[in-house]
Amino acid sequence: MINDPLSVITLVPIAVGIALLILPKMVDSAEGLARASRAISMGVSLAMLAITTMIFLGEIGNIDWTDYGSGYSLTNDSFLLIPSIGVSWKVGIDALSFPMVWLTTLLIPISMLVEWDAKRGHIFHPLILIMEGALIGVFVSLDMFVFYVFWELTLVPMFFLIMVWGGEDRRYASLKFFIYTFTASVIMLIGILVMYLYTPDVASSGTITGHTFDLGVMVSSASGIPSEGLRHLVWIMLLIGFATKMPSVPVHTWLPDAHVQAPTAGSMLLAGVMLKMGAYGFLRIAVTALPESTMVFIPLLIFLGMVSLVYGAWVCMGQTNLKRMVAYSSVSHMGLIFLGIATMQPLGIAGALFMMFAHGIISPLLFAVAGAFKHHYHTLEIGSMRGIAHHSPWLAGHMMLGWMASLGLPLLAGFVAEVTILIAFWMTFGWLVMLPALTLIITAVYYLTSMQRTIFESDDPHQGILPESLHGEDPSDITWHENAGMLILGALTALFGILPFIFWDMMSDWSSGFMLEYLTQAMESEGVNP
Amino acid sequence: MISLGQLALDSDTAFTLLPELVMLSGLLAIILIPNLGDASFRIPLTNLRVPILIGGSRFEATNDPRMPNRIATLAFSVAFAASLLMIDSSSEEVGGMLRSDAFSRLFSAMFIGALLLVSAASTHRIPAKQNARAPTDHDSEATASRKISILMDNRRQVDFYILLIMVGLGMSLMAMSTNLFMLVVCIELASLSTYVLVAFHKEEDVGGEAGAKYFIVGSAASAVGIYGMSLLYLWSGDLALESLATKWAEMEGIDPFAAFGVGLMMVAFGFKVSAAPFHLAAPDAYSGASSPISGLLATASKAMGFVALFRVLVMITVPDYGEQAPWFLMLAIIAVITMSWGNLAALTSENPKRMLAYSSVAHAGYMLAAISVIGSGLAGEEGTRLILIAITFHLAVLVLFKMGAFLVLSLLETDGSGHRMEDLHGLGKREPLIAGSMFLFMLSLAGVPPLSGFLSKLLMVNGIVSSSAGTGNSSATDVYSWMDTVDPVFWLAAAIVVNSALSLFYYLRLSLVMFFEEPASSSRLKSASSLRMAIMACAILTVLCGIGPVSEWLVSLVSTSIDSLVG
Amino acid sequence: MGENKSETGLLVYIIPFLAIVPLMQNQGWESSDSAILIVAVPFVTFPVILVAGQLYNGHETWKDKLKEGGILALGALGTSLMAAVWLVYDYFDELPDFGDQHSIVQWLEWVSFDLLQSDYTLTSSKNILGVGVWVDSITLMLLFVATFLCFLICWFSLGYMNTDPINEDRNHRFYGEFVLFALGMFGMVLADNFLWLFIFWEIMGLCSYLLIGFYYWKESAAYAAKKAFLTTRVGDVFLMVGLFILYDIYGSLEFSVIFHDPSLHGTVDSTQLFWALLMMFIGAVGKSAQFPLHVWLPDAMEGPTPVSALIHAATMVNAGLYLVARMVPFVDVGHHGVPGLEDLGLIVAYVGGITAFMAAAIAFVQNDIKKVLAYSTMSQLAYIFTGLGSALWFYNNDEHHAAVVVFGASMFHLFNHAMAKGMLFMASGSVIHEVHHAHDHMHHGKDGEHGHDFDPQDMRNMGGLASKMPVTATAMMFGSMSIIGIPLIGGFWSKEGIIAETWLAALEHEPLMIGPAILVLLTAGMTGFYMSRMWFMTFAGEPKNEVVNHVHEETPWIKEPLIILTVITAFGGFAFALLGATDYLSSAYDYSGHLHLKKSTLLDSIIYKLEYAFLPENQNLRVIGWITILLSFIAGPIFAARVHGGELSAGESASPAVSWLVSLSGKFGSQDVTSLSESDLAEALENRLYFDDIYEGVLAKTVVPFAAFTAWFDRNVIDGVIKQIESNSVSGSLQVRALTTGSARDYILMTAVGMLSIIVLVWGIS
Amino acid sequence: MIDPSWIAGLGAILFGVGLIGAFSRKNAIVVLMCIEVMLNGANLNFVAGTMYWGGSDGWVFTTIAIAITAAEVAIGLAIFLSLYSTQETISLDEANILKN
DSSP states (O other): OOSOHHHHHHHHHHHHHHHHHHHHHHOGGGHHHHHHHHHHHHHHHHHHHHHHHHHHHTSSSOOOTTOGGGOSBSOOOOEEEEGGGTEEEOBOBOTTTHHHHHHHHHHHHHHHHHTTTOTTHHHHHHHHHHHHHHHHHHHHBOBHHHHHHHHHHTHHHHHHHHHHHOOTTHHHHHHHHHHHHHHHHHHHHHHHHHHHHTSOOOGGGSOSSSOOOBHHHHHHHGGGOSOHHHHHHHHHHHHHHHHHHTTOTTSOTHHHHHHHHSOHHHHHHIIIIIHHHHHHHIIIIIIHHOHHHHHHTHHHHHHHHHHHHHHHHHHHHTOOBHHHHHHHHHHHHHHHHHHHHHTOSHHHHHHHHHHHHHHHHHHHHHHHHHHHHHHHHSOOBTTSSBOTTTTOHHHHHHHHHHHHHHTTOTTSHHHHHHHHHHHHHHHHHGGGGHHHHHHHHHHHHHHHHHHHTTTSOOSOTTOOBOOGGGTTOOOOOOOHHHHHHHHHHHHHHHHHHHOTHHHHHHHHHHHHHHIIIIIHHHHHHHTOOO | OOOGGGOOOOHHHHHHTHHHHHHHHHHHHHHHGGGBBSOEEEOTTSSOEEEOSBSSSBOHHHHOTTHHHHHHHHHHHHHHHHHHHHTTSOOEEETTTEEEOHHHHHHHHHHHHHHHHHHHHHHHHTTOOSOOOOOOTTSOHHHHHHHHHHHHHHHHHHHHHHHHHHHHHHHHHHHHBOBHHHHHHHHHHHHHHHHHHHHTOTTSHHHHHHHHHHHHHHHHHHHHHHHHHHHHHHHHSOOBHHHHHHHHHHOSSOOHHHHHHHHHHHHHHHHHHTOTTSOTHHHHHHHHSOHHHHHHIIIIIHHHHHHHHIIIIIIITOOOTTOOOTTHHHHHHHHHHHHHHHHHHHHTOSSHHHHHHHHHHHHHHHHHHHHHHHHHTOSHHHHHHHHHHHHHHHHHHHHHHHHHHHHHHHHHHTTTOOSSGGGGTTHHHHOHHHHHHHHHHHHHHHTOTTSHHHHHHHHHHHHHHHHHGGGSOTTOOSHHHHHHHSOTTHHHHHHHHHHHHHHHHHHHHHHHHHHHSOOSOOOOOOOOHHHHHHHHHHHHHHHHTTSSHHHHHHHHHHHHHHHHHHO | OOTTSOOGGGGGGGHHHHHHHHHHHHTTOOHHHHHHHHHHHHHHHHHHHHHHHHHSTTOHIIIIISGGGHHHHHHHHHHHHHHHHHHHHHHSSOOOOGGGOOOSEEEEEEEEEOOBOTTSOBOSSOEEEEEEEOOSHHHHHHHHHHHHHHHHHHHHHHHHTTTOGGGTTTHHHHHHHHHHHHHHHHHHHHBSBHHHHHHHHHHHHHHHHHHHTTSTTSHHHHHHHHHHHHHHHHHHHHHHHHHHHHHHHHSOOBHHHHHHOTTTTTTSOHHHHHHHHHHHHHHHHHHTTOTTSOTHHHHGGGSOHHHHHIIIIISTTHHHHHHHHTTHHHHOTTTTOOSSOHHHHHHHHHHHHHHHHHHHHHHTTOOBHHHHHHHHHHHHHHHHHHHHHHHHHHHHTTOHHHHHHHHHHHHHHHHHHHHHHHHHHHHHHHHHHHHHHHHHHHTTTOOTTSSTTOOTTBGGGOOOTTTTOHHHHHHHHHHHHHHHTOTTSHHHHHHHHHHHHHHHIIIIIOGGGHHHHHHHHHHHHHHHHHHHHHHHHHHSSSOSSGGGGGOOOOOTTSHHHHHHHHHIIIIIHHHHHHTTHHHHHHGGGOOSOOOOOSOSSHHHHHHHHHHHHHSOSSHHHHHHHHHHHIIIIIIHHHHHHHHHOOOOOTTOOOOHHHHHHHHHHGGGOOOOOHHHHTSHHHHHHHTGGGHHHHHHHHHHHHHHHHHHHHHHHIIIIIHHHHHHHHHHHHHHHHHHHHHOOSOHHHHHHHHHHHHHHHHHHHHHHO | OOOHHHHHHHHHHHHHHHHHHHHHOOBHHHHHHHHHHHHHHHHHHHHHHHHHHOSSHHHHHHHHHHHHHHHHHHHHHHHHHHHHHHHSOOBTTTOOSSOO
């Protein structure tokens, strides 16, 4: 049907988004475009969702998702972008990236829906559309340069979303968000450049540098970096970039600020997809390219993962701001991803992948809920209101579902990831599993406490204690579009919790194939026991 | 050696120097055309009046005070096109001291391109006033003086564009110089004009001060440079670049005359590129000058300095592979200080022009860091070439986004603002497209992909990394032992990283105030169409040169030109 | 509200639901296929109730015809019940032989994955964590109990919940969550592996949380809900870890795989297995509210009474017992079990003994009718734990006969207790409801004193209700008898077995068992006291509050379940026991076939049973048995009667079923226990032995400050570094900018300095 | 004939004097004069170089350098005038509206 669907889903949203932003300003006759831009954005994003869903169902490309050996699917004829330095437009997906792509295309319309009535929607929605293209680009590009371009490009719309539509402290938050993650990725860029330096000489193809940014080539030639020390350094530089994005303690502090200030849709995308970019990149680049270094640094991974998980949970408990708490819970959950990878078991890695996906559905729900609090109660302070389940029963219901999903309640998506990661973790590390396991209690504590102090406990069956920020006005229950967005997310959370194999199978097979292809040799040579 | 006198203007030479000749004709035209008129000359002792072209009252066409602007813009356009077209033509010697090759033509295209933008921007920035009339006897004193001041203003139009073209000529010739003395003279030609241009902005209090400071410090620096050149002359007896290079290569050890000569010339060039600690006058000059001129200083003038550095450091004193040039350490230190100083100072600047000036200093630091890698002797021929490509590319795209940023400020200046951060407040609401372009320029300056600033920075860092990453102990098994053995040059990349992070803060801060703060007035800015077009062109090219065919075209162009320099 | 007219006509709406199972049968489905309906129908129904309730809240049809979703819930649970009964009917007689028992049907291949083996190759086939249906006698019993009680209690709720004005427009939440709970319970019982057991277990935990917090605006309810969830969560986490270990050992969590040979040809490390089982047991302790994770259960009574009846007495709390019952194959050394796990049995028995005694003691001083029942629940569950502990111990020491007996007794006690306690709670609900209603009725229109100082659950406000509420009083009487273990009534059969076999273990095998043995024996007498006390305080004596005079048993939907359960409690236990229920239940793990407890004829069997209960051959058992009867039947109730018993006020007469008891209660004189009730011991008991205070105090002193500290640390140290960099950059920036003094002279000076530095540097190089 | 090295030496001294003067004086005109002195130092070097190396390049260089100097002075004076017209000072220390 479409020749090159991946390029389409990457570039069309960006192009349409930019056009919607610019055309009305440039051409007077395009004023109508501004009014329609919200609908157009939604339409485009839904079309993208349709395409990715069709890809999943095999309508496009007829992909066998559980066949690891077939490598990337839907690749295009690579088109040279900057041949002088070996940059080309090359896209493809496999079972690692596809769930993320689908997740992106899913979350974009939902986040648009949730913020359907955003102020200045003629800018807001196209920005999210641009965001979509950039995010998809990260996952589908098979060229490191292009990957990096998209990686950074995601910052720009998010920067605007936070800066223009954010909370009171949005100025600081947007700056911090941009600078923090940008700095980390520049460090990562140095690592990428070292890898680039050691790609085989392809001077004949007309480059001036003699190297190529082709992801496959870079990854496979990284083991050719002569010094082990340098390989480790490259690995660490890559890790800094990815870990900051994930984010892992101690480079996580941009996240709470960004989240708290970001508009709902921004938070949803930030937590839902952007954080996963870190884990995705880590697996796709760092682990794949330098498996030996990965083995050497497994203790570091465990440490980072464990600290993120445990410490993140404790910090959550000390928060009084709902959104901040949810943000830290993301830190905590992302720690599990490192732990899953560190197990060096297909089960653990598949669990980590599923965690990426599950958290990608759950955390947007959490942020949608928090956003709705902000929207309808004008405050996020835990404890400034009580018993609002009476005023906003839908919101309370969504909160309950989201919170429960996030604390790992079975039959909701998060549990699958948690339990698989921890099973693998026990197999590899034994009693160390008590730490993450006990953290699950802490997670429950802060989630339940926050619920108790917001939707419960008003001491009056017919009236909640309303926050002062409402100034005595009556609160409203969430709007239909917020409700619809949250319902979809909630339903999906349950769907993937009950039927995880929809995506689990491909992840599991990918992990197995990936381990055999890249990791087992390194494990053997570095003496890492399964 | 061929003396200057042997220069003969045959048709080949004329073609080789086409851009310069075009500019020269433009210069003459600007001088002459306003004076064309219906004046007549009465033959003495008769009543016969012979019409003459010069003098007298003006035709409507020649009377138009915007004429110099149009002529200059036209001349620059033609010269720009000619330069671009000539990049691919073979190299031609002219008069023994000039050579037109891909390298020089690329740079002259860069210079002229920048001047073209300045000239386009100045249409509105230093606006000519229509309907200037000579005062008549019937006018009251006030009216007469007002008319006279309008006439004077319009007269200054002519001066302004003459100076611009002089700058163009100087720079363009400078890029072609194969003789160090010629090079310095051309720099002086360009510099002296820029001093005046900086001070030209007389209606502001600060124009004179900016010009004076820039002039006095610049003169001192160039005096040091000329003295350094004289030392080189004492050492070699010839200032042709090639013979200097030969002599340098033959030199046993390091001759103090040569070393000091080069060192002192660094001062002059350092001032041109605004390297620390010679950059101090630059922020004052930038903030005092009108924005297009500041842009000129930050792009063309800086590029001129780098051409000079290429000529001296790379052509003459480039070390063999594995040897360190005597200036390596010095340049590396200067580079790090420069970038850190620039970025730190820009961090809290409350004047956007000053902030951009400091940012310009920082960018000089990045480029100097890249050059210093050449001096480390690690780069080798291929590495040298890569680094030169990177720097040249950076200089080329700087013309787009640095100039673009200054053009946006000059658009603000047409409303009399643009000197304080507050003037940018709410620009996103008032002028979304302009603010969007400014945002692009800022991101590009910061090196955010996929903008051209990213590509150029990537190329520079790649130059550093690719030269130095191989120096670490290849049998090192852990990170520390590798870091112990790697050449310190590698850490220049780290310095650039840290500085990029630092710089992002103020670039974003500037962007932030445009979109975040509420505007003081909601009115739109003047519809200065040519200025807006220039800004848009810069913005579009900033994106296009970052990724895709246009960037590839530019990279290959730069690479061709560097081949002609080193190959 | 139409509370006086029968609403049974509404049952017509559940007919479509009830038609599902016959329809399936007609279509040729097997009962094993339709087992999915037991879970699936509630699964589909609960979101419908929740969403529809939210959308149509206050709508007339929704409210009056569908009882705010109650009818839908009843229909769904009815379907489940029918499917369950069908399943029980099909498999009752032909349980698969244990040796090759397998899941009768596979539902889902949930996740499948490879594992990396120590030779760096992948396992040859995919490992699967799926779910199917496992059927054995325990499953069938629990499935029946769960579906049956769910259905009855849902029925009861139609009356109890829908007539309370405070619940108006909120009942859909109740029913939705109720159905979700039911789904969890059914799923847990049916699941054929430990992981899914755990998954459904957690679902129940969620519902428990939601339903305890049903009156979310009440601070105590919200707090209790949180407490319940967190306390069980502690156990659950350990359970999870136990499952991980188990998975590591066996490479699977399926019963059929594990039970086939739990020792893996003797290769299993008993220490590791011990830890796995211990971890799982901690989970069970949390779920079944045993010491030391018992603190949540009394608070859980904040939920609506049907919830207390169903979740916190009859079904969910049995999950822990069920889990421990599933541990038997691991320790059964007669059949591939792993030897060396006796300690586990001891631990289980001790936890059970301690909890039983402690809960009974605390129940002495409770005045809240539901709290008494709650502690009673804890205590009775602890009995079962003790029995299971003994069973585990016996199994592990290859005392097969004793093991099977006590295991069967424990399971049977589970059944009896569930039925009796479900009924007791419903009965107490009926009391509370009517008292509350009467109170409202009395004070109708007097806003000022509307109910705030009146606690309808406080037994000190009751007394003499036997005449007002004959059905309830009868039900409660039989329920209490069953719990106490009055001979021949349900609980007697099972409780006797537990106590006897525990003593047997203590006296003849393991001296350490003496602890739990003594504790459960004492508890038997204490049970007699507090259950009697509750009944007497509520129904006997003179009314202690004028409200009582206005009480009528009038609410629809409430009586039917009470009557049904009374019958089951009164005669069912007896009948089942005589029919060999214990043997049947223990047959789940009686695969060796060398036990022949079943007698050839029914009569033989009954005689054997009676003989075994009252005149066992073993001298020890005989003594213990009679001491138990003495304590629980005679000592406890009489003492209770002395304190709280008494005739009804003049003119009131109780129904014949209970009047004998009321009059009997007045025959023992009375005793003043004021001094005792003011003692330190009583105070300690009233404060639940300070467990809650200690836990809370410790948490408040450690967790909360530590969390605050980490938050501070994050903000000021980790983020502080960033902020420090920022502020340092800013101050550095100001300093650097100050260097640009504005004086051109300085600039030239700096140029000269730069020049000199260059010269020096170049000089240094050359 | 004077040895070229003496001339070059004188040039160095002139350069040094000019340099010191350039940053120690605050009157713009005086500083400008100091800069001329520095340039003259360079000129002397060219002269010395020509004497040493022969040829005529140095003379040409010197001549042109003097021309540059002249241009510089002309421009300088004009700029200082402009400075004076706005700030009424030509002290390099006092003209510091632009700073930091």
